[in-house]
Amino acid sequence: MNAKTKVVVAGGGTAGWLTAFSLVTRLGTLLDITLVESDQIGTVGVGEATIPTMRAFHSLIGIDEKEFMAATQATFKLGIQFDNWGQQGDSYFHSFGEIGQRSWMAEFHEFWMEAKAQGFGGNLQDYCLELKAAKANKFSTFVGKKPVNFAYHMNATDYAAYLRKKSESAGVKRVEGRIEQIQNDETGNISSLTLKGGEQVFGDVFIDCTGFRGLLIGDNLDVEYEDWSHWLAADSAIAVQTQAVEAPRPYTQSIAHSAGWQWRIPLQNRVGNGIVYSSQFLSEDEARQTLLANLTGQTITEPRTLRFKTGRRKKAWHKNCIAIGLASGFLEPLESTSIHLVTTAILRLMKLFPFGGNTTMLAEQFNRETQLELETIRDFVILHYHQTQRNDSPFWDHYRTMQVPDSLVHRMAMFRENGYAWPDDVSLFRVDSWVQVMMGQGLMPKQHHGAGRVLPVEGLKQQMMALRNMIDKSVAQMSEHGDFIQTYCPAQNGR
Numbered sequence: 001m002n003a004k005t006k007v008v009v010a011g012g013g014t015a016g017w018l019t020a021f022s023l024v025t026r027l028g029t030l031l032d033i034t035l036v037e038s039d040q041i042g043t044v045g046v047g048e049a050t051i052p053t054m055r056a057f058h059s060l061i062g063i064d065e066k067e068f069m070a071a072t073q074a075t076f077k078l079g080i081q082f083d084n085w086g087q088q089g090d091s092y093f094h095s096f097g098e099i100g101q102r103s104w105m106a107e108f109h110e111f112w113m114e115a116k117a118q119g120f121g122g123n124l125q126d127y128c129l130e131l132k133a134a135k136a137n138k139f140s141t142f143v144g145k146k147p148v149n150f151a152y153h154m155n156a157t158d159y160a161a162y163l164r165k166k167s168e169s170a171g172v173k174r175v176e177g178r179i180e181q182i183q184n185d186e187t188g189n190i191s192s193l194t195l196k197g198g199e200q201v202f203g204d205v206f207i208d209c210t211g212f213r214g215l216l217i218g219d220n221l222d223v224e225y226e227d228w229s230h231w232l233a234a235d236s237a238i239a240v241q242t243q244a245v246e247a248p249r250p251y252t253q254s255i256a257h258s259a260g261w262q263w264r265i266p267l268q269n270r271v272g273n274g275i276v277y278s279s280q281f282l283s284e285d286e287a288r289q290t291l292l293a294n295l296t297g298q299t300i301t302e303p304r305t306l307r308f309k310t311g312r313r314k315k316a317w318h319k320n321c322i323a324i325g326l327a328s329g330f331l332e333p334l335e336s337t338s339i340h341l342v343t344t345a346i347l348r349l350m351k352l353f354p355f356g357g358n359t360t361m362l363a364e365q366f367n368r369e370t371q372l373e374l375e376t377i378r379d380f381v382i383l384h385y386h387q388t389q390r391n392d393s394p395f396w397d398h399y400r401t402m403q404v405p406d407s408l409v410h411r412m413a414m415f416r417e418n419g420y421a422w423p424d425d426v427s428l429f430r431v432d433s434w435v436q437v438m439m440g441q442g443l444m445p446k447q448h449h450g451a452g453r454v455l456p457v458e459g460l461k462q463q464m465m466a467l468r469n470m471i472d473k474s475v476a477q478m479s480e481h482g483d484f485i486q487t488y489c490p491a492q493n494g495r
Contacts, residue, residue, distance in 0.1 A: 004032040005355060008203035010179060010193065010216055012037035014156055015325025015342045016209035017163035022346045024170045025061045027353065035167070036193060036201055038178040048265045048272045049077060049252045049336040050151040052096050053428070057343040063166075069489035071162045072154040073267040075248040076481065078134035080335070084256040085441055087389045092440025093251070094335075096149040097130025099432045100467055106451035109435045110419055113445065114452025115464050122468065124439065128432075129471050134251045138478035141488075151336070153252065153265045153272075175201055179210075182220040189320040190216060205354060208323040212330065217313055217323040224314045225329075231382050231405070232310040233281070233398065234260060234332050238288055239274040239304050242297035247482035254334065257290055258282075259395040263333065264296075268491040271297060276332055281395040308332075310378075316370045317363040322349055329374050334381050340428070344373060376424045379408040380433070387412070387441040412443065419445030 009020050012035060020035045058068065068074065079095035086092070100108030108127065115121030125131045130149055133139060141148055168174060177195030185191045192202045208216035217223050229235060248266035255262045260277030275291040282290075288303055312329030316322065324345045331337060348369055352362040386404050390396035411434070414420045421434045452460055479487075 004030060005205060005353075006203040007031050007033045007205045007207065008193065008201055009033065009035040009207045009209055011035075011209035011211060011325075011327075012160060012164065013209065013211070013325075014160050014163070014339060015211075015327075016207075017160050017167055018339075018342055019207055019209060019324055019346055019349075020172045021163050021167040021170065022061050022343075022350070024167060024172050026350055028171060030355070033171070034173045034175055034201060034203070036175045036177060036179065036195065039176065040178060048156050048267070049080075049153055049263070049333070051336050051340050051428075052149050052151045053340050054151060054343065057347070066489045068159075068162065069152065069154070069485075070492050072152075072158040073269055073491045074152045074154040074489065075266055075268055075485060076139050076250045077151040077153050077252060077336075078130040078139070078148075078250045080252045080254055081134075082254050082256070082384070082437075082440060084390075085254075085261075085384060085388060087442070088392065090441075092436065093125060093131050093134065094433060094436045094440070095125075095128050095131035095134065096151065097128045097432075098149070099124065099131075099435070100127040102431075103451060106449040107421065107431050107435070109421070109431075109439070110449040111452040111460070112464070113419060113448040114450075115460055118457050118460070120461055121464055124436075126468050127464075127471065129474055132471055132475045133478055134249070136475055136478075137247065137249055137481050138475055139250050139481040139484045140478045143474045143478065150250075153248075153267055155267055175199070179215055182216060184220070187319075188221075190220065204320065206321045207349075208321055208327040209325050211326040212308060214313070214323060214327040216321050217316075217318060217327055221318050221321055223318050223323075225309070226311045226314055227309060228311040228378060229309060231378065231402070232332060232385075233278040233395075234276045235307060235309060236279050236284065236287065237274050237276045237306045237308070237333075238284070238291055239272070239306065240291065240295070240299050241301040242271045242273055242295050242299050244269060244271055245297040247480070248485070250481040252336065255294070256390075257294075258393040260287065260290075261334070262291060262294055268485060270300060276334070278395060281393070281398075312371065312374045315363070315367050316345070317366045320354070320359075322366070324349070328370065331374065331377055331381055334384060335377070335429075337377050337428075341373070341377075345370065373426045373428075375405075375407075376426045377428065379405055379411070380424065380429050380437070382408055383412070383434075383437055384441070387438060387443050389442055412438070415445055416443060417446055419448035 009016050081093050083091045102108050179193050180196050181194040183192045190206045192200045194200050253264040259282035262275045265272035275287050277287045308330050316328040325342050352366050385399040388400050421431045423430050
């Protein structure tokens, strides 16, 4: 019988415990998993909003939705409302749902543009169930037999504790201690970690979940960090929690300010708030004042400042070390992709796991896929900043006039000239996502596909009206979001 591969996960938090639980659940008979963390080292604990991919991942590793939501004060999320991004006073919604009905030849927004050209059609958001439900504070997991596309808001600290409990029950060994030294063998691979007090933890594969510090992949193995702050200038965030003063809304709010943006994430018994900003354009005191002046409800924690640098490790897998989470790179939380990037890295690792022999090509493939994914999401985040008409501050002047990656230049030009949009290269942000952000921030096509003119005008009008009526009827039948939560997944012990 082959000996088990010894896996050492360095660092806890969401990244560490989600990695440990996933590996023990799916590969536990082949692996001996130890997680090293120190209670003296805090975790970032701000990644409280997610995207729908998390649901499929939870299903894969056997997490019960109701149990998880009750344990983490979770609420449902149907999308993100963006205020003041295109211009001050503007508001648009990036929903998780499908807009209208597409055909093989043209996307729905092109049929809608033809309807608008003919003098009817209403607003594009009228054709998305999830969007209309979010604005009405309604929710259901299904409408008839059709599943609703949703994600979660949750308490990230509670989530890590929940995963730790399940991991340890499944056989993951936790070792308490601060990492003081890292030993490498003659090939450069990591052989062991030495903790404060002298305890050594040996392993075959080491997974770096030490956050921005990147103790294993960066400090020890000297893998460089590629800085993207020339495209994404934000380098700081301040987070604070407030009392809930209204029923939780089924969406995240992203409110742009003069030198950054503010998030509001409603949980069952509190609201997570924060401001993301660039220290080039705003001081910490000014950012704190801006955040505190735009809160609803009394604060229940002290504001906490975080520093970061957007970018990525040039290699997420080097030698026998794989970086997951913040240790591998960071994109600001504008589109709630942080936990998604952890789950895709875990999936990638499970598919390419180094069970022996020459693992060079496995690492190369892992790194290629990681780079493509991060660069794709980077472009989508840059779009929000660059496609703006705001000229009220140096911050927005910088973003509006800066050079952006060629891949994004091409995508925006295609949409502007022809109305053509396509899914991204990693199938995360669909056509509807790109369309909602581009149109929402004022990038309107000069022309569109002629598929809408194949139908007689009256036929197109009837089809559009039928779609709107069906969605309105479905939303009317849905429960109030707060009521649905109290029936489905009330927080444990009223926490």
